[in-house]
Amino acid sequence: MDRVNLALSIEKQKSYYARLITHEQWRAHPRLAELYGEEGFVKTEKDTESHLAYLAQALALDSPQMFFDYLDWVKVLFSSLGFSIEGLKENLALIRDYLCVYFLPEGAPYLEQWLTLGIGLLEKPLQAQSSFLDPANPFHSIANQFLNALLQGDRLTAFQLIQDAIAAGASVRDLYLQVFEPCQKEIGCLWHRKQVSIAQEHFCTASIQLLMAQLYPLIARPSCNGRAMVAVCPGNELHEIGLRMVADFFQMEGWHIYYLGQNTPIHAIVEYMDKIDVDLMAISTTLPTHIWDVEQLIHAVRKSKGDDSPKILVGGLPFNTYPDLWQKIGADGFASNAEQAVVVANRLVNSN
Incomplete structure (x- = not known):
């Protein structure tokens, strides 16, 4: 089977594969059901399906690095949530073994190599993540204050910062590129590290969208x-x-x-x-x-x-x-x- 058809097969059957693999992982560890219940099973199944989806997309594009980057992202997320990386490694090993032995043995040359390398990469220590709020940015102070106001749920203060910047001569272009864009990226990283909640992330995003709409008369x-x-x-x-x-x-x-x-x-x-x-x-x-x-x-x-x-x-x-x-x-x-x-x-x- 060629790489693209292998990817399409995984994408098409990912939900089915994820359920069987999750059942096997939980069967091997009865304590999981006691600790996490049905909700935990559903989350594990969803995570497994996500692993398969990213594997399929990376295979379709012949980009193993895309899959490895995804695993690194998952490792950071799991660590932030206090989840075991060993459990993630076991899940990936089951994906590898079930795909190579039972589901898609004709794709084993790709699957064996990519998944084994991916599991090995999870052994590496976490890398420090730098902030998107660059001190060299001429609008760094405004961006920092703007983000802090949004994270505190203070939309009025955040909006006033932007209005004051406009009054002081800042252009909409500058605010988009030097304030909104880095702040939005930083919010995403904070959510990834579980330093803000989904609700906070949505509040910040919705606030930026509203502010962009209010600035539209300056754009048209x-x-x-x-x-x-x-x-x-x-x-x-x-x-x-x-x-x-x-x-x-x-x-x-x-x-x-x-x-x-x-x-x-x-x-x-x-x-x-x-x-x-x-x-x-x-x-x-x-x-x-x-x-x-x-x-x-x-x-x-x-x-x-x-x-x-x-x-x-x-x-x-x-x-x-x-x-x-x-x-x-x-x-x-x-x-x-x-x-x-x-x-x-x-x-x-x-x-x-």
Whole structure:
């Protein structure tokens, strides 16, 4: 079995595999049921399915590093929660053994190597994580105060900091890149290390989204440069702040924006694309397991639009982490942030 078909097989059957593997792990350790009950079983099954999903996506892209990075992320999360890394290692060993022996023996050359290496990497000590709030950032003080206010649930103080910065001459571009972006990344890291709750993370994210909406009158331009773009997070992708920033930067440059936002079904995007004429499609995703959706959307749009297909620009955490990923899935370009997105887009559309 080739690597891509192996990946598709795992992705298709991941829920089934996860249940059987979780049953085996809990059968071998009856004490788990006593300690954690049914809720614990369901969480273990969900975690196992996640391990399989990331393995499948990494296999499809021929990127073992993507899978190893995911395991490192899980190790940090489990350590923050006080969970045993030994339990994680045992779960991965069961995934390896069940896939190689019972489910997909024809994929053993890949599975044996990747999972064994991954288990070994879990033995390494945790690496210290640096803050995204860089002291060299000229807006570091504002960003630090802004984040602290949000973490304390003080939205009014956070908003006043931004209003004062605007009054002092700060541009919306600066605030997006030097305050909102690093703060949003820092919030994600704090949640990952379980230093803030999901509720706090949602409050901070919602507050930044609201503030961006309030700043919109400073962004909108009355005239258009003749270019148009559609911006979307396809499939189940729920993280849209980065995409919103990109759309606003294009708005400031005079582009007409069709903003579709998060969690948009691929068929709905394609249908909408048939009704509009755009020069560019900007696609954003945060989770590597959603690369399937990005690639499927690219193929679907090009099949539907043919020679009239717009240039396709991708961005988000996976593309920042793996610089050649955009080429693997067939995009026309990649940008690491909103400012760079405008530069790359202009180059792409002007090359026609």
